[in-house]
Amino acid sequence: MVVQYKCPGCGADMHYDAKTRKLKCGSCGRLMEIDAMPRSSADAGTEAEDSEDGEISPFAAEEIEDEAEFGRIEREEGSTAFDGEDGCQYVCNNCGAVVVTTADTTATSCSFCGAPVVLGDRLSGKKAPVWIIPFKVNKEQAKAAFRKWCGGGKLTPRDFMTADRIKNITGMYVPFWLYDMEGTGEADCTATRVRTYTQGDYICTETKYYHVYRRLHMAYCKVPVDASEKMNDGMMDKLEPFGYGELTRFNMPYLAGYLAEQYNYDDRELLPRVTERVKRYANEYLASTITGYSTVAYNRKNIQLDPVNARYTLLPVWMVCYDYRDSEHIFAMNGQTGKIVGKPPLSKQKIAMWFAGISAGVFAVMRLVTMFLA
Amino acid sequence: MADHRNHRGISSKRLSALLVLVLAFVCVLPGIMVRADEVVPAAKGVYVYDDAGLLTGTEESSLSQYLEACGQEAGCGIYVVTTSDPGTRTGDRYLEDFYDRGFDTGQIDTDAVLLYVDMKERYVNVQAYGKAQDKIPDTTCDAIIDAIFDDLHYGDYYDAFRGFADKAEYYMNYVPIYLRVWVQLLAALVIGGICVGIMAANSGGTMTVNANTYLDQRYSGIRARRDDYIRTSVKRRKKPQQSSSSGGGGSHRSSGGHSHSSAGRKF
Numbered sequence: 035m036v037v038q039y040k041c042p043g044c045g046a047d048m049h050y051d052a053k054t055r056k057l058k059c060g061s062c063g064r065l066m067e068i069d070a071m072p073r074s075s076a077d078a079g080t081e082a083e084d085s086e087d088g089e090i091s092p093f094a095a096e097e098i099e100d101e102a103e104f105g106r107i108e109r110e111e112g113s114t115a116f117d118g119e120d121g122c123q124y125v126c127n128n129c130g131a132v133v134v135t136t137a138d139t140t141a142t143s144c145s146f147c148g149a150p151v152v153l154g155d156r157l158s159g160k161k162a163p164v165w166i167i168p169f170k171v172n173k174e175q176a177k178a179a180f181r182k183w184c185g186g187g188k189l190t191p192r193d194f195m196t197a198d199r200i201k202n203i204t205g206m207y208v209p210f211w212l213y214d215m216e217g218t219g220e221a222d223c224t225a226t227r228v229r230t231y232t233q234g235d236y237i238c239t240e241t242k243y244y245h246v247y248r249r250l251h252m253a254y255c256k257v258p259v260d261a262s263e264k265m266n267d268g269m270m271d272k273l274e275p276f277g278y279g280e281l282t283r284f285n286m287p288y289l290a291g292y293l294a295e296q297y298n299y300d301d302r303e304l305l306p307r308v309t310e311r312v313k314r315y316a317n318e319y320l321a322s323t324i325t326g327y328s329t330v331a332y333n334r335k336n337i338q339l340d341p342v343n344a345r346y347t348l349l350p351v352w353m354v355c356y357d358y359r360d361s362e363h364i365f366a367m368n369g370q371t372g373k374i375v376g377k378p379p380l381s382k383q384k385i386a387m388w389f390a391g392i393s394a395g396v397f398a399v400m401r402l403v404t405m406f407l408a
Numbered sequence: 409m410a411d412h413r414n415h416r417g418i419s420s421k422r423l424s425a426l427l428v429l430v431l432a433f434v435c436v437l438p439g440i441m442v443r444a445d446e447v448v449p450a451a452k453g454v455y456v457y458d459d460a461g462l463l464t465g466t467e468e469s470s471l472s473q474y475l476e477a478c479g480q481e482a483g484c485g486i487y488v489v490t491t492s493d494p495g496t497r498t499g500d501r502y503l504e505d506f507y508d509r510g511f512d513t514g515q516i517d518t519d520a521v522l523l524y525v526d527m528k529e530r531y532v533n534v535q536a537y538g539k540a541q542d543k544i545p546d547t548t549c550d551a552i553i554d555a556i557f558d559d560l561h562y563g564d565y566y567d568a569f570r571g572f573a574d575k576a577e578y579y580m581n582y583v584p585i586y587l588r589v590w591v592q593l594l595a596a597l598v599i600g601g602i603c604v605g606i607m608a609a610n611s612g613g614t615m616t617v618n619a620n621t622y623l624d625q626r627y628s629g630i631r632a633r634r635d636d637y638i639r640t641s642v643k644r645r646k647k648p649q650q651s652s653s654s655g656g657g658g659s660h661r662s663s664g665g666h667s668h669s670s671a672g673r674k675f
């Protein structure tokens with residue numbers, strides 16, 4: 035089921051505007067509160083069709099009869115590409131064109147007329163996100179920030195910095211699971227305090243042994259794990275942190291004008307990943323409570339963490355494709371904070387320059403110190 | 409009258425005898441003093457003063473050449489002084505006076521490493537002056553004696569003296585490993601590589617979340633803790649003997665006022 039948001043004034047398509055945090059009409063600039071929009075997608079569609087203001091109202095797909103019929107591509111046995119619910123076609127309410135989607139798409143735009151399209155049925159039931167952080171950085175800001183970031187790279191090639199070669203920039207809501215984990219950490223250690231002092235002609239090393247025990251209760255809230263198959267986990271991890279103050283109840287209009295995907299891995303499948311990560315944090319936390327000792331040796335350590343909540347959340351990411359010397363570089367920007375990650379091309383010349391410069395500088399200082407000592 | 413004359417005769421005889429005695433004494437005295445007290449480097453360019461006669465003639469000339477060569481490499485004078493009759497001078501005093509006199513007469517290199525062997529007391533002493541004092545502090549003087557001690561003890565004097573020259577040259581030209589050019593160059597390259605590596609690694613953005621980012625302080629904390637003292641163990645270690653002139657500050661000073669480093673012992 036396709037959801038499109040129509041301007042009540044002019045009937046044109048509306049999209050989510052990061053600046054005003056409202057739905058904005060692309061043609062007349064009208065703004066609509068998100069909360070004022072109907073939650074049900076069916077309403078949104080009919081509302082648009084009902085507009086009677088003398089202007090040409092777009093055709094609905096049903097209004098125009100087919101001129102010819104075409105056979106369908108045979109589905110091969112065992113093909114999984116368009117299985118199940120993904121088999122259904124989405125048709126643009128504006129122009130009647132088939133909306134090109136992948137199995138994971140939940141929001142996109144009509145490739146024919148450009149109208150924002152939200153696929154409502156893929157965002158309901160089990161696949162309904164709980165929260166969303168709406169985009170805060172808009173496309174122009176993202177482009178400008180990215181250009182600035184490229185210029186700041188000490189090792190990026192000069193022509194990469196100056197050229198404006200952003201191939202495409204896509205605002206995308208990436209599916210994450212936000213886990214709440216809670217549990218106990220327990221440690222039993224033998225710790226020492228070492229003190230050295232002189233006594234007459236002797237240097238004494240005094241070692242005091244302690245039996246140390248700690249039991250902690252710990253809670254980790256909203257630990258994000260990227261649930262999209264496509265996204266590079268390392269890259270997504272580096273995009274953190276997101277400001278959770280702006281977590282909002284999910285509502286479909288936020289997706290209008292952006293790409294969005296549904297999760298590929300559910301909360302159970304990603305549990306090992308989040309557990310491993312939180313255990314690492316828990317270990318550090320446990321160790322940080324044992325202070326004031328010279329050495330700490332663990333006799334027993336036990337960390338038990340259980341998931342309490344997992345919430346399907348959409349987080350905003352700008353994906354930037356950049357063409358440089360016939361190869362494509364992909365960068366991601368936190369759509370809320372503007373933090374950029376990704377591997378920029380490295381200039382061999384600049385690397386050599388920095389390497390030579392730093393080495394020569396260090397060597398010169400060493401020689402100077404040597405001469406001073408001699 | 410005659411008595412008077414006689415008296416005068418005797419008295420002039422005694423007088424001349426006294427004169428001869430005084431003359432003889434005046435003539436002989438400096439000789440005695442030089443032998444016993446005045447220790448003088450004969451001339452610039454003479455490096456071996458083998459008063460004790462520990463070396464054969466050929467050994468002495470070959471050692472002399474060797475000391476000169478080593479000294480040129482080391483950039484200072486390297487001297488070997490032996491005696492079998494130190495007179496009243498004991499310990500470091502003999503060599504200190506030797507250097508003082510040489511310094512005053514200009515017959516010795518002011519930068520000098522000296523080995524002294526007293527056969528009467530069987531006492532060996534190494535001292536370093538001027539530039540050499542910084543390169544060869546007390547501990548190094550001691551190390552040089554260590555290296556030649558066996559040869560001295562068993563009477564292989566020629567070998568001992570050559571060994572002394574070798575060691576003196578080695579320490580004079582010794583550069584600590586971290587001050588050597590190639591080591592520093594290598595270290596600089598490694599540091600440069602690490603820096604550029606870190607820059608390259610960070611060019612893709614860094615991880616800015618840590619263990620505390622997602623910790624919820626309201627629900628986290630210590631539920632129970634114990635810090636029980638068990639026992640104490642104490643290990644005693646003897647303080648290493650600190651060298652008295654580690655900074656080359658000159659805790660040794662000759663009567664002529666020349667600061668130097670020194671080490672000596674019986675062999």
Ligand SMILES: [Zn+2]
Binds near residue numbers: 045046
């Ligand atoms: Zn409008």
Ligand SMILES: [Zn+2]
Binds near residue numbers: 131144147149
């Ligand atoms: Zn369309």
